[in-house]
Amino acid sequence: MPDKDHLSSDKGESHLSALISNTNAVKAVAAAVESTLGPKGLDTMLVNENNEVIVTNDGVTILDRMEVKHPAARMIVGVAKAQQEEMGDGTTTATLLAAALVDEGAKQVSRGVPVVKVIAGIQRGVRFALNKMKEKARPIWELDDEWLQRIAYTASRENEDITLAVIEAAHLVGREKLLEKHFKLSSAVVAHPRAESNVFSGILINKSRMNSQMPSFKKDARVLVLADALEPESVDEEARGTDAGFAKQERLREEFYVALEHLIHLNVGLIVTSRGVDPHAEEVLTDAGTMVVQRVTRSDLNKVAEHTGARPIKRSGLFKSLEELESVLGFCREAEDEEILEKIRISGGRGKPFATILVGASTEEVVEERERICKDTASAVQAAVRGGYVPGGGAVELSLARDVEQFRDTVQGMERFGVSAVAEALQRPMAQVVANAGFNPLEKIEQVKALQLKRQSDSLGIDCDRGTIVDMIEMGVVDPLLVKYHALKAAGEVSTAILRIHTIVKMKEEPVF
Incomplete structure (x- = not known):
């Protein structure tokens, strides 16, 4: 009979082996993006098998495009993607914090601390840090607040x-x-290599008019939003073979033609549909000078409706009275087919305000990077309006590390080792920013920690040009609270999930029939 102690030892070694493997994989992923952090961060060149190149310092782009095979590493990439989807920024910070939490947690386990205690401690430490972070936020009440522009600039x-x-x-x-x-302001960003960069009040929909004979420009246009096909109701093929079915089909067609005449009578200048358009309807509306845009996506259709004040209707709504039909129409000052962009621009709607940020550049590669930067900026601005801002440059995280260290002293039992892991991990963002600027992170971190404590400040950090301690707020280096908050929250969740993995087992391949 196997020795119980031997079995226990095997299980412990199995878990430690899995933990080491996962930790190394997570650290490798973090290493791919850590050099991009901070004002002195460098770019990464991504090359595919066709030697096509992307040069970027955008964390989520690097992680999304790089080859990642290890399952734990993929979990970290998933955190970056979730951060991007939710906040549009802070992906590198989320990745570094997650990797640091896994690394510090693994160190505690290797010292003999039970993993369940480490996990519980990390969860407590992260919750405490998140609450403290909220307390440190400075609100933004007005869009004219100078901090909003500084956040955008950073x-x-x-x-x-x-x-x-x-x-x-x-x-x-x-x-x-x-x-x-x-609502996401980042969705207002549209990029095109041949476009002139500008901002306008309105929307762009990713379609062109049905044919070149239709007008390319409409002014003061009534707008119909049809969440359906612009064609007659059809009778099924079997029914059409009967006299009654054929008569019904003809009646439906006649009713549809009458509805088209009503639209022309109401002077509808723009019709946007989610599906196809009947050839006869296309011909009649072209002759009437109506611009028709077909097969528009649901999201674009909703934008048109919101901006113009139109109420989307189904095909059955076309057969209402003139008065009822008129009540669902929207209005826009201008609708134009931007042929270079292959998009329809709609502006001056009477509904909700929308803005479009058109980003141009000289080449496809450059315009893609400018689009990513612009989307990040829009996300950061919106996050700051929603939740305020905190000191940047890793200052707020270092301040939180000090708070978490004090909190650790109140925690009983072995969970305090997990809380210690959180305190250590929170020092990582500033340490990386300092290292990327060419200074000794250990020396600088200790200097800043001591001065933060002395002055009871949460905004002291390192000037990456001179290496001196400065106030990040006074330097204008700030970050949206929500970006930092979500990054730490997501990092805490994925790190504890990785630490909880006891064994890695490869699944058998499914038989192919």
């Missing part, structure tokens, strides 16, 4: 044109729209 990698464009767009849509739960 997020835009100090591109002044992108900064001004995003701030202008924020003013166009207004604070109330920015606070809407499902």
Whole structure:
């Protein structure tokens, strides 16, 4: 009979082996993006098998495009993607924090601390840090707040044109729209290599007019939004073979033609549909000078409806009375087919305000990077409006590390080792920023920690040009609270999930029939 102690030892070694493997994989992923952090961060070149090149310092782009095979490493990539989807920024910070938490947690386990205690301690430490972070936030009440422009300038990698464009767009849509739960200012960014960069009040939909004979420009147009096909109701093929079925089909067709005449009578200048258009309807509407855009996506259809004040209707709604039909129409000052962009521009709607940030550049590669930067900037601005801002440059995390260390002294039992892991991990962002600037992170971190404690400050950090201790707020280096908050929250969740993995087992291949 096997020795119980031997079995226990095998299980312990199995878990430690899995933990070491996972930790190394996670650290390798973090190493791919850590050099991009901070004002002195460098770019990464991504090369595919066709020798096509992307040069970027955008964390999520690097992680999304790089080859990642280890399952734990993929979990970290998933965190970066979730951070990007939720916040649009802070992916590198989320990745570094997750890797640091896994690394520090693994160190505690290797010292003999039970993994369940480490996990519980990390969870407690992260919860405490998140609550403290909220307390440190400075609110933004107005869109004219100078901190909003500074946040945009930092997020835009100090591109002044992108900064001004995003701030202008924020003013166009207004604070109330920015606070809407499902609205994303980043979705207003549209990039094209042949476009002139500008901002306008309105939307772009990713379609062109049905044919070149239709007008390319409509002014003061009534707008119909049809979440359906612009064609007659059809009778099934079997029924059409009967006299009654054929008669019904003809009656439906006649009713549809009457509905078309009603649209022309109401002077509808723009019709946007989610599905196809009947050839006869296309011909009649072309002759009437109506611009028709077919097969528009649901999201674009909703944008058109919101901006123009139109109420989307189904095909059956076309057969209502003139008065009822008129009540569902929207209005826009201008609708234009931008042939170079292959998009329809709609502006001056009577509904909700929208803004579009058009980003141009000389080449496809450059325009893609400018689009990513602009989206990051828009996300950062919106996050700051929603939740305020905190000191940047890793200062707030270092301040939180000090708070977590004090909290650790109140924790009883072995969970305090997990709390210690959180305190150590929170020092990682500033350490990486300092290292990327060419200074000794150990020396600088200790200096800043001591001065933060002495002055009871949460905003002291390192000037990456001179290596001196400065106030990040006074330097204008700040970050949106929500970006930092979500990064730490996501990092805490994935790190504990990775630490909880006891064994890695390869699944058998499914038989192919």
